[in-house]
Amino acid sequence: MLPTSFDDLASSSPHLKPVFLRLKEWKSQHEDWSVLDTRVLARDMRDIDPFLLSLALQILVKQGLYRTVYMVATPTGVLAEDEYDEISNIPERVPDRFNEYFSTADADIVTVLKPAA
Amino acid sequence: MPDGTDLDALLKLVKDFCSVEQISSLLRVAKDSGDVRVSAPTKDVLIQKNLRDALTSKAVLASTVMDLIREAEENGSQHVFYFRYFQKSGLSMSMVDIATRLWGRDWENKMSFPRLVLVPGDFIYADLHPWNEHLKPTDWVLKIYGQETVEKPTGVVEVVDENRLKREFVKEERRIVVVVRWNHPDLLEVRVPQTDSKKRIKAWVERTWIMISAALSPALFQKWDLEKPRHRMVLEQAKHKNVYKCSNTRVLDADHNVASFETHDPQSNLFASENMVYSVNKLIGDGECTQLRVTWIPWKNALPSRELNTLVGHNESNELVIGGHCSSKDVDYVTDQLRRFSK
Numbered sequence: 001m002l003p004t005s006f007d008d009l010a011s012s013s014p015h016l017k018p019v020f021l022r023l024k025e026w027k028s029q030h031e032d033w034s035v036l037d038t039r040v041l042a043r044d045m046r047d048i049d050p051f052l053l054s055l056a057l058q059i060l061v062k063q064g065l066y067r068t069v070y071m072v073a074t075p076t077g078v079l080a081e082d083e084y085d086e087i088s089n090i091p092e093r094v095p096d097r098f099n100e101y102f103s104t105a106d107a108d109i110v111t112v113l114k115p116a117a
Numbered sequence: 118m119p120d121g122t123d124l125d126a127l128l129k130l131v132k133d134f135c136s137v138e139q140i141s142s143l144l145r146v147a148k149d150s151g152d153v154r155v156s157a158p159t160k161d162v163l164i165q166k167n168l169r170d171a172l173t174s175k176a177v178l179a180s181t182v183m184d185l186i187r188e189a190e191e192n193g194s195q196h197v198f199y200f201r202y203f204q205k206s207g208l209s210m211s212m213v214d215i216a217t218r219l220w221g222r223d224w225e226n227k228m229s230f231p232r233l234v235l236v237p238g239d240f241i242y243a244d245l246h247p248w249n250e251h252l253k254p255t256d257w258v259l260k261i262y263g264q265e266t267v268e269k270p271t272g273v274v275e276v277v278d279e280n281r282l283k284r285e286f287v288k289e290e291r292r293i294v295v296v297v298r299w300n301h302p303d304l305l306e307v308r309v310p311q312t313d314s315k316k317r318i319k320a321w322v323e324r325t326w327i328m329i330s331a332a333l334s335p336a337l338f339q340k341w342d343l344e345k346p347r348h349r350m351v352l353e354q355a356k357h358k359n360v361y362k363c364s365n366t367r368v369l370d371a372d373h374n375v376a377s378f379e380t381h382d383p384q385s386n387l388f389a390s391e392n393m394v395y396s397v398n399k400l401i402g403d404g405e406c407t408q409l410r411v412t413w414i415p416w417k418n419a420l421p422s423r424e425l426n427t428l429v430g431h432n433e434s435n436e437l438v439i440g441g442h443c444s445s446k447d448v449d450y451v452t453d454q455l456r457r458f459s460k
Contacts, residue, residue: 030382030385032382032384032385032386032389033381033382033384033385034382034383034384034385035382037381037382040381074379076377076379078365078379078380078381078383079381079382079383080383081383081426081440093313095313097364097365097379097383097410098365098367098377098408098410098428098431099428099431099438101313
């Protein structure tokens with residue numbers, strides 16, 4: 001997604017302008033991240049109203065710029081490698097980043113936004 | 118041309134290991150020289166009709182299909198264990214000498230490779246072939262097939278009465294492909310498939326050593342400790358940022374404390390943060406890097422052919438985990454890079 005897309009969205013939704021500009025700034029500081037993790041965004045943007053942040057993220061999806069996928073948090077809290085379109089597709093056991101398998105029954109399932117192809 | 122049984126086994130291997138694109142490309146090449154149909158509504162039809170017909174009419178040779186299977190099943194989604202050969206032992210490592218030591222002088226007739234049909238619950242020698250006679254004439258690959266039957270739940274549950282349930286399982290045959298690769302001048306690679314069971318990985322490696330011991334005694338080899346390349350790759354990551362990036366590592370400091378460093382996003386670069394560079398370098402100074410997740414980036418000569426995720430060091434210090442299927446050239450590229458960083 002191009003930075004100008006955030007500018008366009010900020011122009012078309014003036015009430016969400018500060019949120020889109022913050023998202024643009026966050027994205028430029030995390031250029032090599034492949035996804036937007038909603039938990040991380042909420043933590044990094046504590047000064048933003050969570051409702052407005054959620055609304056802005058929904059617009060990113062509705063506009064077709066991002067799509068929602070699911071990832072599994074490893075026991076250390078980072079994201080495991082694979083992503084899933086449906087929660088029901090998540091296997092019973094998946095490898096963490098050091099290839100140690102763990103049960104997904106006890107793991108956090110994280111909703112993330114991935115740039116649309 | 119394989120007989121009926123072998124043809125069925127050959128087509129089963131194509132189904133298990135080759136993609137629709139790979140099979141279609143093979144048929145497309147043959148189409149120029151014969152009556153071959155490429156398009157098919159499903160992978161099954163592509164294999165059971167189009168490819169079977171092409172093999173029967175000899176528009177496609179069984180040996181060409183075998184090469185495709187070899188490339189697909191021998192590379193990637195594996196744990197690779199590296200062993201260094203004590204060259205002073207003076208034992209010949211040529212393919213013919215290895216084969217003669219394993220199966221006797223008349224080995225070609227006796228073994229009639231490739232063997233495709235599995236033996237239930239057992240491991241068999243399946244193939245022995247040169248790796249790439251033009252590039253590395255002394256390299257070879259020995260392939261072993263194992264067969265395991267696993268019980269897989271179907272998800273069907275029948276309520277028998279108030280206190281009893283019946284869950285349905287189906288038996289599923291699994292082909293275990295173990296590859297022993299001689300990588301001239303001094304490396305033996307034992308490659309086993311990825312699985313979530315460390316016990317199975319260990320058992321497969323031990324079984325392999327038993328099967329090759331008549332030609333290759335374990336005493337002639339030592340584990341190639343990949344600590345040096347890991348260590349160098351951490352310290353020199355900025356210098357080689359076009360070659361690889363690291364997303365997580367585990368470091369053992371001089372007091373045997375263990376620290377793990379992981380990026381939150383699996384695709385991002387651990388060393389994009391200066392704090393991370395400082396912390397890891399500080400700990401690794403008198404300690405060692407026990408595990409390093411490396412993504413190899415395609416660059417010169419289109420190698421690797423795509424971004425390739427590897428874990429250098431896992432349960433064993435000589436172990437490399439390669440995620441996802443890839444080409445033989447990709448695996449060799451990684452091995453060559455590890456050799457380079459071990460100097």
